[in-house]
Amino acid sequence: MNRFDRIILGVWIAISILISFMSLNLGVGTFSTPGPGLFPFVSAVFLGGASIIYFAFSYLRRAGKGSVSIKSEEILWKRPGLVVLFLVIYSLLVVPIGYLVATFILLVTLFNDSPGAKREWKYTSAGALATVFISYFVFCKLLQIPLPRGIVSF
Amino acid sequence: MDILNLLFQGFRIGLEPANLFFCFVGVFLGTLTGVLPGLGPTAAVSLLLPVTFGMSPVAAIIMLAGIYYGTMYGGSTTSILVNIPGETASVVTCLDGYQMARNGRAGPALGIAAFGSFIAGTLGLIGLMLLAQPLAQFALQFGPAEYFCIISTGLILLSFISRGPMAKSLIIASFGIILSCIGIDIITSKTRMTFDLLELAEGVGLVPLVMGLFGISEVLINLEKEIKEEKALLHLKIKDLFPSREDWRRSKWPIMRGSTLGFFLGILPGIGTVTSSFFSYAVEKKVSKHPERFGQGMIEGVAAPESANNAATAGAFIPLFTLGIPVNPVTALLFGALLIHGIQPGPLLMQKHPEMFWGPVSSMYLGNVMLLVLNLPLIPVWVQILKVPKRVLLPLILLFCMIGSFSLNNSVVEVLMMILFGMIGYVLRKAGYDMAPFVLGFVLGPTFETNFRQSLLISGGNFNIFLSSPICVASLIIFFAVSIIAVIPRFRLANI
Numbered sequence: 001m002n003r004f005d006r007i008i009l010g011v012w013i014a015i016s017i018l019i020s021f022m023s024l025n026l027g028v029g030t031f032s033t034p035g036p037g038l039f040p041f042v043s044a045v046f047l048g049g050a051s052i053i054y055f056a057f058s059y060l061r062r063a064g065k066g067s068v069s070i071k072s073e074e075i076l077w078k079r080p081g082l083v084v085l086f087l088v089i090y091s092l093l094v095v096p097i098g099y100l101v102a103t104f105i106l107l108v109t110l111f112n113d114s115p116g117a118k119r120e121w122k123y124t125s126a127g128a129l130a131t132v133f134i135s136y137f138v139f140c141k142l143l144q145i146p147l148p149r150g151i152v153s154f
Numbered sequence: 155m156d157i158l159n160l161l162f163q164g165f166r167i168g169l170e171p172a173n174l175f176f177c178f179v180g181v182f183l184g185t186l187t188g189v190l191p192g193l194g195p196t197a198a199v200s201l202l203l204p205v206t207f208g209m210s211p212v213a214a215i216i217m218l219a220g221i222y223y224g225t226m227y228g229g230s231t232t233s234i235l236v237n238i239p240g241e242t243a244s245v246v247t248c249l250d251g252y253q254m255a256r257n258g259r260a261g262p263a264l265g266i267a268a269f270g271s272f273i274a275g276t277l278g279l280i281g282l283m284l285l286a287q288p289l290a291q292f293a294l295q296f297g298p299a300e301y302f303c304i305i306s307t308g309l310i311l312l313s314f315i316s317r318g319p320m321a322k323s324l325i326i327a328s329f330g331i332i333l334s335c336i337g338i339d340i341i342t343s344k345t346r347m348t349f350d351l352l353e354l355a356e357g358v359g360l361v362p363l364v365m366g367l368f369g370i371s372e373v374l375i376n377l378e379k380e381i382k383e384e385k386a387l388l389h390l391k392i393k394d395l396f397p398s399r400e401d402w403r404r405s406k407w408p409i410m411r412g413s414t415l416g417f418f419l420g421i422l423p424g425i426g427t428v429t430s431s432f433f434s435y436a437v438e439k440k441v442s443k444h445p446e447r448f449g450q451g452m453i454e455g456v457a458a459p460e461s462a463n464n465a466a467t468a469g470a471f472i473p474l475f476t477l478g479i480p481v482n483p484v485t486a487l488l489f490g491a492l493l494i495h496g497i498q499p500g501p502l503l504m505q506k507h508p509e510m511f512w513g514p515v516s517s518m519y520l521g522n523v524m525l526l527v528l529n530l531p532l533i534p535v536w537v538q539i540l541k542v543p544k545r546v547l548l549p550l551i552l553l554f555c556m557i558g559s560f561s562l563n564n565s566v567v568e569v570l571m572m573i574l575f576g577m578i579g580y581v582l583r584k585a586g587y588d589m590a591p592f593v594l595g596f597v598l599g600p601t602f603e604t605n606f607r608q609s610l611l612i613s614g615g616n617f618n619i620f621l622s623s624p625i626c627v628a629s630l631i632i633f634f635a636v637s638i639i640a641v642i643p644r645f646r647l648a649n650i
Contacts, residue, residue, distance in 0.1 A: 004584075004585060008581070008582070008585050012325055012329070015329070019332055019347070022346075022347055026346055030615060031610050031615030031616075032610065032611070032614045032615030033611070033615075034606075034610050034611070035342070036339035036341070036342045036344045036346055037346070038607070039331075039335060039602075039603040039606060039607065040332055040335040040346065040347065043328050043331045043332045043335070044332060046328045047325060047328035047329060047332065050321055050325045050328060051321075051325055053321060054319065054321035054322065054325065057321070079377045079378060080375075080377050080378060080580060083373075083374065083552070084374070084576070084577055087370075087573050087576075088573060090556065091556070091566050091569040091573065092566070094556075094569075095566060103553065106549075106553070107549055107553065110548070110549035111545060111546070111549055114377065114544065114545035114548050114549060127546070131550065135557065139557055139561070144208065145204075145561040146564055147557070147560070
């Protein structure tokens, strides 16, 4: 078990404790008259219990075998992290500035930041523009999905 | 005779122009999804779920089901031609399919994959029709205790079979169940774990959750990788799509065995299309007189798994339509789609809404024919789609996810929630967690809780209610047997 796995198990145990307290506050009731907190409480105890048992087994296995047995893939945060940031910014901007402008900016950024991107702004901008108008036509006009109008709309 | 009458009624629904159109759209998009590596049926169904809100419930299920079984057809094309499985159920097809292509037999490999899929899909549908009605009648006798025991057993089986350690699957399933508790409690009307956020009062939405876990996280994982796509066979001229008499002679029993195995394995929770295709491949290797030739281009190694994964899709509909219990993430989404359209899946579905069963079933027959036509003559077209670079494809998937989640309630909150689940899915997948138990825990959570509480209320808090019927006892025996089987090897490993 590596550090990443241990951190995640720690998060599960923390969530389990938090939900257990919240469930107790809601009221677990009795077995004959179960309250709204009973089921989340049982689930949270199960979550915490399973996390602790998994940690214990992994620890014992490592002690028995003398090696780290579970490998998690390395997280390469940079590009996925940037894309998540772009998506969050897009979701916050899409209503005030509108679908057309916000999506154009998002697509140009994504087309240039994806793996294997050639960063040819002229082509990526043209591609983004075409995608924006086609998607607007399909979703807004054909499928009648109301997309945010913002500063530019037709 | 009754079944034939009902099927005839189903065909009247399935042949309505709108339903026929949505069936075509579904199988077309399913084939496209199957061809494109990195986009599975779960992501595709979740992307298109919001689009179905404006349709009739029958049309919505026809289209979403079409995507599901259509994916199984499309997945084999890339496995055979470029050794890249379009989706996970076609991974095993690469072993012999790609070797056949290298030996100049791409045509028969593609042909037997399509014909095998068609035969298995049709046989699976016959099985679905024959088994669904008696099972639904039988399920009418189930009370809350039986449902609680069946769901418990289903979740433990799913966790046992899922990718990665069982403990991780149980952890993630519990987390899914906890998330399903967020919102207003249906028995006491008390809000639970909403952190005073109005948006959470109705609970966490299924669509943002699944789009995040399967759509966004898939893209994020792909963004890490550098592009290494082998396109060596893309320029190959594909000929002899119709298998020869000898190919048929060698493939007929693998197709029959794959169809039977796939259908029955598809009914079980968590097994689905992937395990059934691997299992049927293993069976063919076992029964073959020349097991050493598997992996070198044996047509049996293509026919059996491709038949199994198609039959498994039909089998997976049985628990959904008869018990209201989804067995994999795609049927969980179909379960959600039915609920969104105000239809409760379960034993009463075939009585109250026969059109919701017979309409989609008849459309699946039609869809299988459409898929045969789409997959054989149009193979060169599907191969061209592989040329769409990931730098174009990945941003488009992200855009569809954003539009889809926004269109649910015209709210940015749903979009942000989807991004959050995308991040959670990304981190958990990197840590080796399987997302299927998460989604099933989330979808089954409310039914699980309601049946648990109702059982306790009926019995006055006496847990003997969970041992009160043969179904409960049988389910619990399976539950404990699976738990023991899962734990014993770990004790041995830990030298305890």
